[in-house]
Amino acid sequence: MKGRRPPVSPAAAGSAQLELPLLAPPADPVAATSPTDADAPNPTAPLGPDQRRLTLGERTLVYHLKRSSRRTIGFVVDDRGLSITAPRWVTLAEIEHAIVEKQKWIFAKLAEWRTQAARRVLPPMRWQDGADLPFLGKPVTLRLESPIGALMFDADTRRLHLGLPPSATEQQIKDRVQGWLQTQARRLFGERLDLYAERLGVRHSAYALSSAATRWGSCTADGKIRLNWRLVHFPLSLIDYVVAHELAHLREMNHSPRFWDTVESIFPEFREARDQLQSHPPEYLPVF
Known part of the structure; x- marks a missing residue:
């Protein structure tokens, strides 16, 4: 299923404070997971309350799942990893089927984010003369x-x-x-x-x-x-x-x-x- 960004509600548009986030709002609602661990996590590592794990062939995918009133399943890959937002009425089996269909795109995007992060990351700061x-x-x-x-x-x-x-x-x-x-x-x-x-x-x-x-x-x-x-x-x-x-x-x-x-x-x-x-x-x- 192809996710689309839901329209902004009038209440949100008229909020008392507007913020410029550190990272741009993605195309769909976001939850968090780490891109470096997203496709090769420790199989025994405990999951967060909204995290799920899915085995795809020889790979294991960890993602965050958020339920909402949207009408489509939305996929977001950013510096925090893979997040999925799905309608409340969609079953977990249907969500996992959508992941299987979109897995090529998911793994490609995760790899892309890791490459970008590696290029941007600064070496550890050493607070000393000459730094x-x-x-x-x-x-x-x-x-x-x-x-x-x-x-x-x-x-x-x-x-x-x-x-x-x-x-x-x-x-x-x-x-x-x-x-x-x-x-x-x-x-x-x-x-x-x-x-x-x-x-x-x-x-x-x-x-x-x-x-x-x-x-x-x-x-x-x-x-x-x-x-x-x-x-x-x-x-x-x-x-x-x-x-x-x-x-x-x-x-x-x-x-x-x-x-x-x-x-x-x-x-x-x-x-x-x-x-x-x-x-x-x-x-x-x-x-x-």
Whole structure:
């Protein structure tokens, strides 16, 4: 059976807060499982409450099953693995029959996601002198010493001088770097919000940084905007896209064609930036 995305209900379209998820909404509703383990799990590993296991020849497929009021069986493969959403009246035997019919596509998509993840994943971050981390899309090198004896960033050499002693611990280095990044994010995001708000002719009532694990930004009906500080790792174009996205919600509290027209009116390159952002899930950022 071929899954189709169900229409958005009026209640969802008029919600009090809209969020920009860390990963783009897939074509069908999603539940979670790991793509690296999805087609070759430990046969004795316990399953989660919504997980099921199906043997297909020499392969064992683990997936999450969600029941809903939709009229078709939907398949989604993303960085979290395989998820299936099925009507409440469809039997498990019918679901498994649909899996068998679609298994070639499923395994191909799982392999594709693993390949993409391997290309994007960063090596483990080592919090030490000489380490690099991304800032505005380019690497910045950490240096413990500082020519002024305090925290400073040299834009010409792209070195962040921390002003810490050689004996500094990883936690001290991490805390100093995170504080600097959040300070830069707060300043830069505020400037971009002011710039694009003026272009659109809107005003937000409040703005704050967030450390949300599931979204890059959010906007409430009363004009409060929150932006994930981890965006500061990305090029300015991606930050501008999220800023334009959230400000557009002050005009259109939905994701209708009119909403996307509003985004495009102040940020014409939004499609390219949106695609790039969708390929940057949080697990590929330095771990703080």
